[in-house]
Amino acid sequence: MEFLPLTEPVLLILLSLAGQPRHGYSILKDVEQMSDGRVVLSTGTLYGALRRLLDEDWIERIEEQDSSRGRQAYRLTTRGRRNLQVEVGRMKQLTRLANLRIAGKQA
Amino acid sequence: MLTLNVYRHLLLLYPASHRDRFGEEMVSVFGEMQAEATGMGTGAQIGFFVRETAGLVTGALREHWRSLGGGSIGLLFPTRRVTMHSEFRFPKATAVLMTIILAGVIVAIKQGEAIVASVPHVSQPVGTIHPVHSVLLGGIVQGIVFFYAAGMIGWAILFAMRRSGVHRLAETSGTPK
Numbered sequence: 001m002e003f004l005p006l007t008e009p010v011l012l013i014l015l016s017l018a019g020q021p022r023h024g025y026s027i028l029k030d031v032e033q034m035s036d037g038r039v040v041l042s043t044g045t046l047y048g049a050l051r052r053l054l055d056e057d058w059i060e061r062i063e064e065q066d067s068s069r070g071r072q073a074y075r076l077t078t079r080g081r082r083n084l085q086v087e088v089g090r091m092k093q094l095t096r097l098a099n100l101r102i103a104g105k106q107a
Numbered sequence: 108m109l110t111l112n113v114y115r116h117l118l119l120l121y122p123a124s125h126r127d128r129f130g131e132e133m134v135s136v137f138g139e140m141q142a143e144a145t146g147m148g149t150g151a152q153i154g155f156f157v158r159e160t161a162g163l164v165t166g167a168l169r170e171h172w173r174s175l176g177g178g179s180i181g182l183l184f185p186t187r188r189v190t191m192h193s194e195f196r197f198p199k200a201t202a203v204l205m206t207i208i209l210a211g212v213i214v215a216i217k218q219g220e221a222i223v224a225s226v227p228h229v230s231q232p233v234g235t236i237h238p239v240h241s242v243l244l245g246g247i248v249q250g251i252v253f254f255y256a257a258g259m260i261g262w263a264i265l266f267a268m269r270r271s272g273v274h275r276l277a278e279t280s281g282t283p284k
Contacts, residue, residue, distance in 0.1 A: 042166075047132070
């Protein structure tokens with residue numbers, strides 16, 4: 001996996017799309033909520049990330065029912081979901097190791 | 108503040124391909140965010156304005172860099188050599204600090220006005236002290252103009268490099284094919 005590990009904003013964007021398809025504004029608000037206001041993306045940053053994720057086939061555009069407002073919804077592709085699972089697995093392993101080390105046990 | 112019209116103009120900093128693909132969508136999302144920010148305090152609005160302006164300018168530079176063949180410069184994945192912060196954060200502490208500084212400036216000006224009023228004008232009266240509000244507004248407008256001009260200059264440089272073929276240098280290989 002060339003692109004792993006992911007940065008926190010991209011990880012949050014992918015997690016936002018993991019539950020359901022979302023359009024841009026919904027992703028921004030969900031990312032802000034998930035990070036307790038710590039990560040607030042600008043539209044420039046969001047669409048730079050979405051462009052790259054689209055190009056890498058991690059996400060795809062889907063037709064939005066309300067297309068009159070220039071909205072486009074996005075969802076994870078199979079590849080994107082698989083990569084997200086790999087990244088979460090890596091983080092779990094890291095967390096487990098960190099907990100063991102902090103507790104003073106050898107892993 | 109950053110209006111939809113100004114936002115549309117700042118979008119011109121992006122490569123045409125990016126604008127065609129995401130332009131209308133970005134404007135739509137910005138409109139929703141702007142409507143939400145309108146109901147917030149001044150600090151939050153300034154934070155929103157700075158974040159959006161900085162995000163657009165840096166995003167446009169990244170997209171131009173990528174279109175020149177420079178690849179990603181750390182927007183998404185930290186494995187790249189150059190890593191940039193992909194979000195602009197405006198800490199609340201900064202807003203508090205700015206408020207304190209503003210209060211200090213206002214107090215200093217008021218005291219200055221009081222001193223001027225207490226000193227009798229013998230020969231040369233002290234010049235008019237402009238109200239701090241107009242000075243601040245002027246500074247914000249100048250800031251917008253500065254960001255816009257800096258973005259346009261950056262875009263012009265990248266455009267000139269593209270026209271001159273400099274970007275192709277990165278594609279050249281040291282070994283014969």
